[in-house]
Amino acid sequence: MDINLLWIPLLPFLGFLINGMLGNRFGNKFVNAIACGLPILSFAISYAAWSRLISEGTELHWNGFPWIWIEGLVEIPFALHLDGIAAVMCMVITGVGSLIHLYSIGYMKGDPGYHRYFAYLNLFTTFMLILVLGDNLLLMFIGWEGVGLCSYLLIGFWYEEDANCAAGKKAFIMNRVGDFAFLLGIFLCLAHFGSLDMSTLTDATAISALSAETLSVPLLGSVSVISMIVLLLFIGATGKSAQIPLYVWLPDAMAGPTPVSALIHAATMVTSGVYLCCRLMPLFEAAPAILAIIAGIGACTALLAALIAFGQNDIKKVLAYSTVSQLGYMFFAIGVGAFSAAFFHVVTHAFFKALLFLGSGSVIHAMHHEQDMRKMGGLRKQLPFTHLTFLIGTLAIAGVPPLAGFFSKDEILFAGYQQGFLMGVDSAALFWGISFLTAGMTAFYMIRCVALTFWGESRVDSSLEGKVHEPGGWIGFALFMLAVASIVGGFLNVPEFLGGHATLGHFTGLHGSAASHGAAASFSPEDLHAAEWKSMFLSLAVAGSGLLLAYYCYGKGHALRTRFTGSGVGRWLGRLSHRKFYVDEFYATVFVRPFETISHLLFILIDRILIDGILVSGSALLTRGLGNWFRKMQTGFIPGYLLTFGCGVLLLIYMMLSLIQQGGAQ
């Protein structure tokens, strides 16, 4: 049987159309069937394509039709392509996506915008699949901006509140800033490669042919074309994947319904920047200088977000910053050349972060939309199942073996360790140090979150007493499935020194580390294995100490915590973390407000005063003034006119005569 790739994104799109147009006519059952059935169907197709890929090894392609097509100049088709990476991503998107759709049935019950919600969710799935399957950069850009649009619509889903719309708008515009760079990257690619097809952009000969070309860029001087392309695409990725400096929209995006945060702002959309890097791996590898920048930005983002996560009291904000932090990890991995590890982390992160968000959604649902952890506590008794799954997610993200996060994070840290210490790249060693620290901090703030929510004394508002119940049905089902995935997900890519086969890495064909290809292949396997063991123990140790420390601060007794927060430095740090290092305020004072003020000023100065005031009204006034002046000659006194007339005649006669005289003189 032939598999037409078009069906994968088309099915959810049909769901969007049907639910969007007819959803309010039919009941919720109909909406559910369409909204969940079609993504599940598309999961089935993705699965079929994936197994075909495994059994036959043929990558699938849909030729489509010409899109922006000027013969010989700009040839961009609307074509889809499915290779190993795309197949895995499709499975994750449709798989996790379907679970979240199912979860939403329980979560969104009774909402007046029920069908609208599911229509948006289906549309999001469509765009995400186009992003993944698009065979060229511009088609990917459709998906890229499309998911941004859906994110905008879903963040502002409850639009009656100003804050929600503002958050949606902020997300869209921050993303647009990134997309601006992405678009410039696309232009550069098109101008230099002559095509945007993935196959051309990843073609080794095409890349090496370009490697000598340079551009002169203001401020940067002469930069190689490839580096510039990679840099611009990466800036695009920082927008979508919430990295420094464009990360501030993601925490605000938590204004949307929780399943949306799980699907869009944790599992799928925000990882598309990492996906972009993986898809264009050969291109990125050709720009080592930019890779170092990527590693630095990734590590710094991971650290900064973790620091902020310490001080947050909103359960979703903690998870949001942890997402930013984990995305930082992924970019760190890309930066040190461990594309396979980054992609692996995308997959495992999709599992456990979706689980954590859905778990938090379950809590929020049970608590009647209370998100402040200071008003929770002791929920373990009322919500045992949610607690269990949430704890699994927490341990997975903290990197406790053998859960999913352990394997992927270990691989990332090892890649950094390898580049930093075995290959002796100083910057990589520094960034490894940062990431290493962050691993401990992740364990700490996640346990803090669990402890504040589920453990200890109950601080639940008395009005909710006895009303907090475990949500069952689809919510429980989705949590269960994701918990299972978070437990076993890591076995997708067990490294060889632990007796695995690095299955995912081989399947996707992504490089495991900068050392595994090219320059540093000279290490002996024994050396490598020893280093791998060492790195693993180090990361286990740091995660473990983070867990223990948090346990003693929040779980068992508060002595340590009160001593820290009691001290001046502690209070100062806590406040800094709670106020998110004042980055939002910084952006507001440096970019947003000056821009608005200048626009206002320009409007008044240039349009109102200069053009309309001086030039337009000015010329009108000038005309009127001249007219007024000439008007005085019109006395209405006929002899006066006659006098003027007579003088004129005399003048003419004089002129004629003098002309005649001249003629005579010649």
Added chain:
Amino acid sequence: MIPELPSFNLPVLTLVTLTPAIGALLLSLVDRNNKALLRQGSLMISCLTLLFSLLMVANFDNSVGTMQLEESHSWIESLGINYHLGVDGISILLVLLTCFSMPLVFLSTWKAIDDRVKEFHIALLLLQTGMIGAFVSLDLILFYLFYEAMLIPMYLIIGIWGGRERVYAALKFFIYTMVGSLMMFLAILYLYQHAGTFDLPLLLERLRTTHLLDANQQFWLFSAFTLSFAIKVPLFPFHTWLPDAHVQAPTAGSVVLAGVLLKMGTYGLLRFSIPLFHDAAFNLQPLMCWLAVIGIIFGACMALVQNDIKKLIAYSSVSHLGFVVLACFIPNVETITGAILQMVNHGLSTGMLFLMIGIIYERRHTRELADYGGLAKVIPLFTIFFLIAVLSSIGLPGLNGFIGEFLILYGVFKVFPLWGVLASTGVVLGALYMLNMVKKFLFGPLVHAENRNVADLSPREILYLLPFVVMMVWIGLYPAPLINMVKPTLSLYVEMLKS
């Protein structure tokens, strides 16, 4: 022997051009109180025109880049003025755009205009003849005639059926445009004196083969033509008539103004200014490009601080058409294709936005953003349509706006990266002001009690908005047919400019 069938040669372009005018003549016979007949009649006439324009497309050969369906008759022989019509890739889409939007405009005025219905419809029909005529005429005097003929109905539409300060706006519009076109008229006469013809293809040929004009003459002639078109576009700093005219004009007037009339400026640049005087155009390229880029950014900044929705969209037009002007002055096949598509796309998206603001104005009689908010709950259908138009306007990939912007920006970037980068910031700013407007207009809490009972779209309104949506999605996903229509002409055009 089978007798050869007489070749069925309809003067298609004349039909397309004059049908509305003849229709206006017929309408003038209708009793002024029979409003239903007036409305249906003008709708039918515009539909008939649309039909003829489709006939024109059917007869248009995509593989040929030269003028097609030409009609040439001598008109005022003693002065060498001909009735010369023709279409090529540059004009055909604009003619189509005009013919496409007019029936929808007529449909939209059924409730909005109840005063002097007869005169209003006649004015709109005459306006349509003027617009189509200007797009298809290949004789400078004929062009000038149509170009000026558009001015009077538009002046009346703003001045009679407009808002509170309609007289100021109409006068400003008229004088601004008149100043420009008079300069152009003088330039046309001067050109005739030197080249001896008003016929555009002939003129191009003569100017190219013999160097009739020195650099100085070219400079002045170019300036005269370009001033006229720059005012029409409008290019920064000649843009201030536009916000006033838009705000005061009735909905139909705004739609035609933004949808088609402004394109007359960019069309003129493409058709006359640049090919006729391309040395001067080349010398002034930096100036024009800077003005265009400033217009893109400045228009966006201005749009950001407006409180009146119509004014906001008017400024967004300044920004969007800046892209087109930029493309015109950096001519390569990509940019010009992009420019033509952008003209069409801007006509669709801005036209639709103005129509929708007209709809809400009919219900609430205010255009102040502060008077709205939270409408999404009351009028969900309206919200969806409005969002689609906004997204098309900010160039969301997959909708029409993106195609034009992409081609223009890419083409510019390829040659002059700096201008490409500066212009691309317009894309970010576009999202900024549009989403700001959407947030204040449709979302947020419902604070004003008057908004609680606003009616959602009626079937008639859906009927005239739906074609816009269909076109937006179609062009966004499958622009190939349009590009194919345009491409042969543009290859020749760019070739000619290079030589």
Added chain:
Amino acid sequence: MFSLPALLYLSALLFSVGTYGVLARRNILVVLMSLELMLNAVNIALVSFGRVHALTAFAGEHGGQIFTLMVLAVAAAEAAIGLSLLLVIWRRWNTIDLRQLCRLNG
């Protein structure tokens, strides 16, 4: 009889008197009379020239006289119209003073 220059001096004198009357007087009736004076000054000049240059004149032997008759006819018509206008003005505004009849004053 009289030499040509003497006749022309007379003509110029009459013309100047007429011009002065037209420019300086405020009564429309007097202005009209002065106008007639100016026309007659021209008539004198025409007749004089006609006599002196009778044989070489471009307009023929009696050109000067013919022109004079023409001017007289026109002057008569003009006087008729002028006087009737004068009557209407008098009826309407009750004045024939030019200084008061300046409704076109801008």
